[in-house]
Amino acid sequence: MSGSRIGLESLAARIMPAEAAAALIAPGETVGMSGFTGSGYPKAVPMALASRIEAEHAAGNPFRLRVWTGASTGPELDGALAKADGIEFRLPYNSDPIARDKINRGEMDYFDMHLSQVAPMAWQGFLGPLDTAIIEVSGIRPDGALIPSSSVGNNKTWIDRASKVILEVNRWQNPALEGMHDIYYGTALPPNRVPIPLVRPDQRIGEAYFRCDPSKIVAVVETDSPDRNLPFDAPGEDHRAIAGHLLEFFRHEVARGRLPASLLPLQSGVGNIANAVMSGLVHGPFDNLTAFTEVLQDGMLELMESGKLLTASATAFSLSPEAAAALNADMVRFRERLVLRPQEISNHPELIRRLGCIAMNGMIEADIHGAVNSTHLMGSRIQNGIGGSGDFARNAYVSIFMAPSTAKGGKISTIVPKAPHVDHINQDVQILVTEQGLADLRGLSPRQRAEVIIENCSHPDYRPALKDYLARARRDSYGQQSPTLLDEAFAWHQRFVETGDMRG
Secondary structure (H helix, E strand, C coil): CCCCCCCCHHHHEEEECCHHHHCCCCCCEEEEEEECCCCCCHHHHHHHHHHHHHHHHHHHCCCCEEECCCCCHHHHHHHHHHHHEEEEEEECCCHHHHHHHHHHCCCEECCCCHHHHHHHHHHHHCCCCCCCEEEEEEEEEECCCEEEEEECHHHHHHHHHEEEEEEEEEECCCHHHCCCCCCCCCCCCCCCCCCCCCCCCCCCCCEECCCCCCHEEEEEEEEEECCCCCCCCCCCCCHHHHHHHHHHHHHHHHHHCCCCCCCCCCEEEECHHHHHHHHHHHCCCCCCCCCCCCCHHHHHHHHHHHHCCCEEEEECCCCCHHHHEEEEEEECHHHEEEEEEEHHCCHHHHHEEEHEEEEEEEECCCCCCCCEEECCCCCCCCCCCCHHHHHHHCCCCCCCEEEECCEEECCCCECCCCCCCEECCCCCCCCECCCCCCCCCCCCHHHHHHHHHHHHHCCCCHHHHHHHHHHHHHCCCCCCCCCCCCCCHHHHHHHHHHHHHCCC
16 A cells, blocks of 8 residues: 555555445434534545435435534535435534525424534434444554544544444645644543543643544545635624724733733634634734634634744634645644644533633624524524534633624614524623624623613614613513513514514
8 A cells, every 4th residue: 555544454455436435324324424614524425425315316215314423514525415315314513505405494304512512422322323434534554543634523432433434534634634633532421420631722631543443444435635614704894893892802801800911712613703803813912822612713823823822722623725725834833733632622611611711602693681592593594503602602711702783784683682592591691792892791680781782782773772672671571680572572583584674
């Protein structure tokens, strides 16, 4: 196997085309696949599997699978299988537009769950058996150890739990990834659970490789396909304004002695606002920063390049094509400052609480009492999923949610009287930020929160209506802890459903 990344000689007989590997998967199986936010997911076998499923459907043979991943993947996996109508059940997170449409039409069952809970639940057995794991790796060592790819996600658990394993060895992935990963094998279920011995984001407590019994590996497919993350838009004026409000908040907290001068480990969700915040920190007064987060985005890489960010821990990259090319060109220099871990570690509540993370996540909307909806449009149509935002929000030292104050060109207010779907209860939301301003909700009752949120975060076009609603709720509500007019609580959303404009 000269020139191959497959160092274990005994696997030579199991190297095969993607089509042959796909033929090893039976209808109705549960398949655990690698991948997290468009990084490190298998490309060739899912595409071959989708082609096989289409052919079986054309012949009148039902063929659908239960698919588990780390988080979102790419078009060669979720998109191809959803288009082929090959997924009957999906967890724990999805952002593919074809799959999303099927989910919202009721044609695919979707279990949207906290990312930290996936591996424990798989081990507990509540999800049923795992038949096959399809895992992308960047290489196989002569001793059989698997070199992880550009994401870790739930791969350790899928490899351990699956009855059989199919490996995609991707030559596109930079060989300098080797040594960047920290695969911790010390987790256990109660009553055998013990503390996880991690006290700094840069600490390594595990191994650099996945363990896998070679007898479980039924196929090895060699590929050279790139990860397919989309480029990020340049931060808009609203995004920059949100970043500015947050930087001012950090300055204030440092001056009051509530944050150290180097802040605390940063966590940020995926998207343009998070990138704008990271870019703002490049020019901010804070040095010696660290990150303990799910994904490493362009802005965080820029922050590291500037020297402001010393180290970052995550479970995956989520980089634009340009940033991925820049990282690949300089991987050796970054390798010692980046750590990729299993998502049961990167998102673990114990570690988030211990490290005191500053959690910054996006939202779809927030209501005037501080409850946040991050998943559903108009209360029923799922957009992507909760991801890791709940893991971090509930356990962070500071829990921040961000969004522009309006959407759809001003037709929707993201500050509403009542969120029709709640992912984060008001007790888990400490700071709300829009381009209009920042609302510090810590220590405030729901009645007090309503005033601060409306005044600081709502758009001027909607502020009078929100104030009017609050005044009438304080007059007519059944109770005054969280004043609500039940007959009007969701009227704004119903108006948009009927007319396409919350303004009426």
